[in-house]
Amino acid sequence: xxxxxxxxxxxxxxxxxxxxxxxxxxxxxxxxxxxxxxxxxxxxxxxxxxxxxxxxxxxxxxxxxxxxxxxxxxxxxxxxxxxxxxxxxxxxxxxxxxxxxxxxxxxxxxxxxxxxxxxxxxxxxxxxxxxxxxxxxxxxxxxxxxxxxxxxxxxxxxxxxxxxxxxxxxxxxxxxxxxxxxxxxxxx
Numbered sequence: 001x002x003x004x005x006x007x008x009x010x011x012x013x014x015x016x017x018x019x020x021x022x023x024x025x026x027x028x029x030x031x032x033x034x035x036x037x038x039x040x041x042x043x044x045x046x047x048x049x050x051x052x053x054x055x056x057x058x059x060x061x062x063x064x065x066x067x068x069x070x071x072x073x074x075x076x077x078x079x080x081x082x083x084x085x086x087x088x089x090x091x092x093x094x095x096x097x098x099x100x101x102x103x104x105x106x107x108x109x110x111x112x113x114x115x116x117x118x119x120x121x122x123x124x125x126x127x128x129x130x131x132x133x134x135x136x137x138x139x140x141x142x143x144x145x146x147x148x149x150x151x152x153x154x155x156x157x158x159x160x161x162x163x164x165x166x167x168x169x170x171x172x173x174x175x176x177x178x179x180x181x182x183x184x185x186x187x188x
Contacts, residue, residue: 001116002116002139003116003137003139005036005039006118006137008033009033009118009120010098010100010118010120010162012033013028013098013120013133017123020123021096021121021123022096022098022120022121022122023123024122024123025131037057038057038058038060039057039059039135040055040057040133040134040135041055041057041060041068041134041136042054042132043073043131043132043133044130044131045093045094045131045132049072050073050075050086051073051086051089052070052072053069053070053071054069054131055069056069060136063136063138063150063151064076064151064152066150074086074089076152076154077103077153077155078153080155081155084156085156088101088156089119089132091161092119092121092132093121093132094130096121096124097121098118098119098121098161099119099160099161100116100117100118100119100159100160101116101117101118101119101156101158101159102114102116102117102158102159103115103117103154103155103156103157104157105152105155106152106153107151108152113140113151114138114139114140114157115136115138115139115154116135116136116137116139117134117135118135118136119134120132
């Protein structure tokens with residue numbers, strides 16, 4: 001990871017997962033990363049809707065010149081990159097694999113802007129929609145970007161999955177649903 005905000009958010013997420021594949025959504029406390037909230041987002045893992053934003057930070061929305069809530073993350077990318085981006089998002093969501101990606105975008109004046117996209121899964125829970133969090137940070141100083149206006153036409157330039165150590169034996173949680181039926185939910 002190149003951007004300090006990505007490094008800090010990943011380190012916080014990694015501490016909160018405590019050796020599991022991913023932390024629960026409720027484990028992340030916004031107060032601990034208050035200074036990063038403008039770059040952080042939460043996505044709904046709804047592939048058919050293009051992974052829409054549930055929440056997007058104010059600095060992110062300023063980069064696009066609009067509120068991103070409800071908008072598809074895939075719609076920000078060029079048509080040629082949407083298939084690959086959808087595959088990456090599917091791996092993050094369903095295989096709980098943290099991923100960092102490089103992206104470029106075009107400002108209205110045609111200037112190419114380089115950004116870093118961090119995608120972090122949440123632990124899946126029964127009866128709760130699957131979601132993921134992440135951070136989008138420009139690799140150029142923000143002051144320079146404000147002169148360019150809203151960004152568009154993202155292209156994926158690189159990506160890699162981040163190595164995650166999963167420590168400790170696998171724990172099982174026992175649930176007795178009804179008499180005679182017991183269900184075990186796997187945990188780390």
